Amino acid sequence: MVAPAIGLDIGSSAVRAVQVTAGRRGPAVLERVGQVLLPRGAVREGEIADPEPVAQAVSTLWSRYAFKGSKVALGVGNQQVVVRKMDLPFMPEDELAQSLEFQVQDSIPIPVDQAILDFNTLENYESAQGERFNRVLVVAAHRQMVDSILGVVRGAKLEPTGLDLDAFAMLRSLVPEGFPGEGGEMLLDIGASVTNMVVHHDGVPHFVRILLMGGDSITSAVVDDLGVEYDEAEDLKAAVGMSEVSGLGREHDAARVITERALRFIDEIQGSLDYYRAQPDAIPVRRMVVCGGGSQLPNLRQRLAETLHMPVEHGHPMQSLKIGNVGLEAEQLVQAEPYLAVAVGxxxxxMA
Structure with a gap:
């Protein structure tokens, strides 16, 4: 019997897990989905600030949703992670892996003895002078930050089996292998305090950026400006979003604050896209796909489309999965799907 694979996403506002099993002759089967909210401040900007409640939330997640097995695949995405596109002298991938720290030590802002390194090969090419190169995305993560994640997971009696970049996990779920490509796309996973951005072409990543911005900054602005409690600010954000609310009153004031803060976020996305497009090897980006809790802000998708002059669609991370007996109604799965891109990926x- 094939053992299930479980992805555990430790976000800033919640821990989420997804369990899948390889299909015998078809797509992978979704068997379990679960989420447990975290106390505010336990994870800050994607980094674990208070390990005990996070470990407790993970333990609760396992017991409440009856996940089978203790082996989990983990993700990481915060300012302690650096992603760089680099051209390195050609060598087989196993040799490149062994020599990576020497190849990149002068190109990343983390001492290599304090970093965990990995790479994703984009292409091999030959220069006009006949020299061969590997074009790679190099990922460097501070070892201390990674150790804090591993400590929490082990504290919940689970066994980490792998560590991936959240952005790559999102790409894997939103652009499954074997699905027809749409050419150059930008993917955005808008979380509570971290937004992961990927530009890809038919599933091959070309640009990755991690922004310390998300839905929580909008909620906090409403709290500060209107003097309301956090939960009420969340309700106002979900109700009015970037709408034009006429007259006076709390909803009008909330819409103004939400729109102002969300436009700053859109400007940051525009700046990142402009930066990428200025690169000599940039590919045309013709479409954007969004997911994450922050993507549910009313009218955000429309404003992004107007500003960036491209279609902006909602992502569907469960599109390649067969839905098993997960214990949720179809409508509940639809509501949960935007939050699950990283865990599914x-x-x-x-499973690989």
């Missing part, structure tokens, strides 16, 4: 990666 980690689980799919854990």
């Amino acid at each position: 980690l689980a799919l990666g854990g």
Whole structure:
């Protein structure tokens, strides 16, 4: 019997897990989905600030949703992670892996003895002078930050089996292998305090950026400006979003604050896209796909489309999965799907 693969996403507002099993002759089967909210401040900007409640939330997640097995694939995405596109002298991938720290030590802002390194090969090419190169995306993560994640997971009596970049997990779930490509796309996973951005072409990543911005900054602005409690600010954000609310009153004031803060976020996305497009090897980006809790802000998708002059669609991380007996109604799965891109991608990666 094939063992299930479980992806565990430790976000800033919640821990989420997805369990999948390889289909015998078809797609992978979704068997379990679960989420447990975290106390505010336990994870800050994607980094674990208070390990005990996070470990407790993970333990609760396992017991409440009856996940089978203790082996989990993990993701990481915060400012302690650096992603660089680099051209390195050609060598087989196993040799490149062994020599990576020497190849990149002068190109990343983390001492290599304090970093965990990995790479994703984009292409091999030959220069006009006949020299061969590997074009790679190099990922460097501070070892201390990674150790804090591993400590929490082990504290919940689970066994980490792999560590992936959240952005790559999102790409894996939103652009499954074998699905027809749409050419150059930008993917955005808008979380509570971290937004992962990937530009890809038919599933091959060309640009990755991690932004310390998300839905929580909008909620906090409403709290500060209107003097309301956090939960009420969340309700106002979900109700009015970037709408034009006429007259006076709390909803009008909330819409103004939400729109102002969300436009700053859109400007940051525009700046990142402009930066990428200025690169000599940039590919045309013709479409954007969004997911994550922050993507549910009313009218955000429309404003992004107007500003960036491209179609902006909602992503569907469960599109390649067969839905098993997960214990949720179809409508509940639809509501949960925007939050699951990283967890689904980690689980799919854990099957490899």
